[in-house]
Amino acid sequence: MSQIQTSAKEVENTSMRNISTTRGNKRQAVGSPPVSPNAEDIVTRANIREIIEDVLKTELSRALSDFDDRMKVLLNKELQPINDKISGMEASLNFMNNQYEDLLKEHATSTEAVRELQKENSEMKTTMSSLKTRLEQLEQQTRSNNVEIQCLPEKKQENLFNIVSELSKTVGCSIENKDILHCTRVAKLNPEKNRPRSIIVQLASPRIRDQLLASVINFNKSNRDNKLNSMHLGFAGPKTSIYVTEHLSPTYKSLHASARLKAKELGYKFVWVRGGRIFMRKAEESEHIMVKNMDILKKLS
Incomplete structure (x- = not known):
């Protein structure tokens, strides 16, 4: 601003000197119209004002331009680290976004895979349950000719075929020796129990098995006070109830x-x-x- 004021003063002094010396000592021509003594002063002052305004505008514009350039340089210098950090953050955010997108894709793929595995697992469980049921039924069907005699006392050198034949006669069911395919005692589930081992009898057909079971049921109904027991088969000692069931x-x-x-x-x-x-x-x-x-x-x- 001091430069602007100095320039304005110089312009004003120069103009004033020119005004004061211009035709100052010359006489007015004869017959010429009178001239107003302040006309030149008024015009000159207007011109000076315009010159001053132009100079001020120029200098102010130049000063503002310099200030703007300096501020830009200063701001760029101060803001450069921040810009660098922002650029780094943008790069990190882009990387994290890409990673997140990849995770979303992997999650969607994993979710679909889990859904398929759950479906397959459910189908396999259903299949396994069905196969287990069928296997149990087949296992039971292999015993369709068998009866199990429970609580029959054990004795050494016993003849199980004769015992089964005697039992059938006692309950009123005629079973021939050829109808008895196999007899054996089976191991106890709990060896600590004193209960005698059961006898598994394999008969010739399911029909013969059903006849024997029906005869035992009828015998027990007819003898409610003296159901099938060890004394009916000639065993000495305490009377023990005997049970004949499906195997x-x-x-x-x-x-x-x-x-x-x-x-x-x-x-x-x-x-x-x-x-x-x-x-x-x-x-x-x-x-x-x-x-x-x-x-x-x-x-x-």
């Missing part, structure tokens, strides 16, 4: 035991086995229930 596979035997416990708990009067299938009935007038698995027992009330 169940381990799975169905466990299910039958659970059914008896459930019946005792809920007050069901009847639990029986027919053709390898387990049935329950709460009372004589009640509808029977076929127990296929443990889920059915859990639903009973």
Whole structure:
């Protein structure tokens, strides 16, 4: 601003000197019109004002331009680290965004794979359950000719074929020796129990097996006070009840035991086995229930 004021003063002094010396000592021509003594001064001052304004505008514009350039340089210098940091942050954000997009794609792929695996697992469970049921049924069918004699006392050098034949005669079922294919005692599930080992008898056909079972049931009904026991077969010692049942596979035997416990708990009067299938009935007038698995027992009330 001082430069601008100095330049303005110089212009003004120069103009004033020119005004004061211009035709100052010359006489006015004869017959010429009178001239106003302040006319030149008024015009000159207007010109000076214009000159001063022009100079001021020029100098101010130059000063502002210099100030603007200096400020730009200063700001660029000060802001350069910030710009560098922002550029680094943008690069990091772009990298993280790309990583996030990749993770989203991997997550979508994994989710779809898990969904497919869950579907396959569910199908496999259904298939395995079906195969398990069929295997258990087949295992039970292999025992369709067999009966199991429980609680029959053991003795040394016993002849199981003769014992089975004597039992059939006692209950009124005529079984020939050719109808008895195989007899054997099986190991106890719990060796610590004193209960005699059961006898598995393989008969010639399911029909003969059913005849023997029916004869045992009828015998017990006819002799409610003296059901089939060891004394009927000539065993000495305490009288021991003898039970003749269908030969169940381990799975169905466990299910039958659970059914008896459930019946005792809920007050069901009847639990029986027919053709390898387990049935329950709460009372004589009640509808029977076929127990296929443990889920059915859990639903009973």
